[in-house]
Amino acid sequence: MLRLPAFEFRPVRSVEDAAALLSEYGSDALPVAGGTDLYANMKLGLFTPRVVVGLRSITELRRMHFDPAHGLRLGALCSLDSIARDPAVLLHYPALATAAAMVGTPEIRSMGTIGGNLCLETRCTYYNQSADWRKALGYCLKRDGDLCRVALHSQIGKAINASDTAPVMQAYDARISLVGPHGARVVAARDFFSNDGAHATVRQSDEILAEIVLPPPPRGARSSYRKLRLRNAFDFPLLGVAVAVATNEAGACTQARVLLGAVGSAPIEVEGAGALLLGSHFAAATLADAAEEVFRAGKPLENANASLLYRKRMLRVLAQRALEDVAAPLR
Amino acid sequence: MSAAPSKMLATLNVNGRDVTLAFLPHATLLEVLREELRLTGTKHGCELGQCGACTVLVDGAPVLSCLTLAAETIDRPITSVEGIAVADALHPVQRAFLDLGAAQCGYCTPGFIVAAVHLLERTTSPSEAEIREALAGHLCRCTGYTKIVEAVALAGQRMRATAHG
Numbered sequence: 464m465l466r467l468p469a470f471e472f473r474p475v476r477s478v479e480d481a482a483a484l485l486s487e488y489g490s491d492a493l494p495v496a497g498g499t500d501l502y503a504n505m506k507l508g509l510f511t512p513r514v515v516v517g518l519r520s521i522t523e524l525r526r527m528h529f530d531p532a533h534g535l536r537l538g539a540l541c542s543l544d545s546i547a548r549d550p551a552v553l554l555h556y557p558a559l560a561t562a563a564a565m566v567g568t569p570e571i572r573s574m575g576t577i578g579g580n581l582c583l584e585t586r587c588t589y590y591n592q593s594a595d596w597r598k599a600l601g602y603c604l605k606r607d608g609d610l611c612r613v614a615l616h617s618q619i620g621k622a623i624n625a626s627d628t629a630p631v632m633q634a635y636d637a638r639i640s641l642v643g644p645h646g647a648r649v650v651a652a653r654d655f656f657s658n659d660g661a662h663a664t665v666r667q668s669d670e671i672l673a674e675i676v677l678p679p680p681p682r683g684a685r686s687s688y689r690k691l692r693l694r695n696a697f698d699f700p701l702l703g704v705a706v707a708v709a710t711n712e713a714g715a716c717t718q719a720r721v722l723l724g725a726v727g728s729a730p731i732e733v734e735g736a737g738a739l740l741l742g743s744h745f746a747a748a749t750l751a752d753a754a755e756e757v758f759r760a761g762k763p764l765e766n767a768n769a770s771l772l773y774r775k776r777m778l779r780v781l782a783q784r785a786l787e788d789v790a791a792p793l794r
Numbered sequence: 795m796s797a798a799p800s801k802m803l804a805t806l807n808v809n810g811r812d813v814t815l816a817f818l819p820h821a822t823l824l825e826v827l828r829e830e831l832r833l834t835g836t837k838h839g840c841e842l843g844q845c846g847a848c849t850v851l852v853d854g855a856p857v858l859s860c861l862t863l864a865a866e867t868i869d870r871p872i873t874s875v876e877g878i879a880v881a882d883a884l885h886p887v888q889r890a891f892l893d894l895g896a897a898q899c900g901y902c903t904p905g906f907i908v909a910a911v912h913l914l915e916r917t918t919s920p921s922e923a924e925i926r927e928a929l930a931g932h933l934c935r936c937t938g939y940t941k942i943v944e945a946v947a948l949a950g951q952r953m954r955a956t957a958h959g
């Protein structure tokens with residue numbers, strides 16, 4: 464059997480207790496929510512914490528609440544399955560419902576949480592491997608080694624952020640609240656993910672991701688998430704494209720964000736594509752130009768289970784489809 | 795390094811019975827079911843969450859026992875494949891798997907059965923797409939899935955007939 468390395472398990476009932484324990488043990492402790500990412504990584508020897516702080520029983524972090532004035536508040540422990548099925552999410556934030564429904568398998572979605580999905584460890588073909596495999600190759604920057612095998616001269620790790628909901632949260636301009644031993648802070652999704660693949664996020668080791676707040680949907684809001692994966696039954700994304708737009712009474716675009724997932728170490732916004740949509744009425748030619756801009760600007764890191772050329776070309780296809788999703792009902 | 799962690803004593807509710815036993819705090823539910831309770835119906839496959847062979851129900855929902863700590867299942871009802879049949883009567887899903895030959899080597903079968911039972915608890919008339927989606931996390935290297943999907947549909951049909959008859 465592939466077993467977990469030994470650790471002390473410390474379940475907690477409040478965010479404050481969790482932050483206090485994490486602060487007490489420093490780098491020797493890690494928090495766990497659903498465990499679907501952390502325990503798999505621990506079995507591969509990627510993490511060997513002395514203490515694991517169990518967040519599961521912090522019931523206040525399971526709350527989900529929508530109101531039109533304040534938007535959607537999601538406790539970090541909401542399961543992906545509960546988000547994918549929630550009527551308010553389906554109606555007002557459909558790209559989030561789609562992304563949550565496309566994470567892993569039904570089992571993974573009922574165990575896995577939104578907080579864990581946003582803190583998902585970055586992934587790489589040289590990293591998500593058994594201890595023997597990594598030893599044979601000589602390890603990498605992210606664990607036990609000192610160079611990045613994707614880019615040998617890079618000072619930072621080039622693993623990818625393969626979270627399905629990360630680009631969507633950024634497209635919706637979500638706010639993420641982190642609670643540490645000395646209080647709380649709120650970080651915009653666009654500042655939450657770290658560009659250094661060695662660290663997935665800017666969360667400090669003693670902070671807990673407590674809540675995510677999505678602003679109320681703007682007037683004429685439309686959004687979509689499209690995902691490319693090797694197997695449609697389930698798989699991590701080879702690419703993800705999230706699009707969120709708003710429109711005025713005349714149907715013209717007043718706000719547009721186009722985000723790419725699984726392309727870089729953090730979700731990547733293609734500002735040029737958003738700029739092309741602004742003021743437009745989503746004419747076919749505009750969508751094609753915006754998709755072309757995604758193709759031009761998107762530079763996938765070469766570390767997923769598909770060729771770089773294929774992923775690069777599929778960027779245009781996926782972007783085109785996501786743009787058509789938001790445009791269709793408006794034309 | 796600190797001293798080797800010691801076992802904890804706890805009560806788990808497995809297949810309707812409370813059992814008090816000792817296990818390591820970092821033991822997975824899969825390890826405790828198979829190695830402490832000798833309930834070897836639950837299989838270990840990839841042990842990384844990718845194959846579904848170790849699926850059991852916790853609080854009525856399917857979970858991967860290879861990625862769940864036993865310590866996190868205290869006070870929550872656990873159903874393994876051994877708890878699916880009622881007394882000596884096979885569950886309609888098990889019956890249909892037998893009748894249609896939906897198991898070949900059988901290694902993945904317990905995981906499929908548990909996931910299928912969960913699906914049919916929510917609806918006894920799932921579409922083929924719903925069946926395939928509910929079983930998406932389960933790998934079978936023998937059957938090609940067709941017989942499995944048919945067996946789940948048949949089980950649902952029989953459950954509907956019994957409910958109405």
Ligand SMILES: Cc1cc2nc3c(=O)[nH]c(=O)nc-3n(C[C@H](O)[C@H](O)[C@H](O)COP(=O)(O)OP(=O)(O)OC[C@H]3O[C@@H](n4cnc5c(N)ncnc54)[C@H](O)[C@@H]3O)c2cc1C
Nearest residue numbers: 496497498499500501567575576578579580582627672843
């Ligand atoms: C077979 C398989 C397929 C998968 N497919 C996908 C996929 O298609 N798309 C995808 O996005 N993911 C996928 N995953 C990864 C993972 O299952 C999901 O991302 C899931 O949402 C992780 O949530 P969790 O609660 O289980 O996280 P955990 O494993 O509990 O935690 C993940 C990380 O986040 C930290 N963490 C968790 N919660 C908090 C918190 N509240 N505050 C601070 N830190 C926290 C943990 O310390 C850990 O580093 C897959 C996993 C498996 C095993």
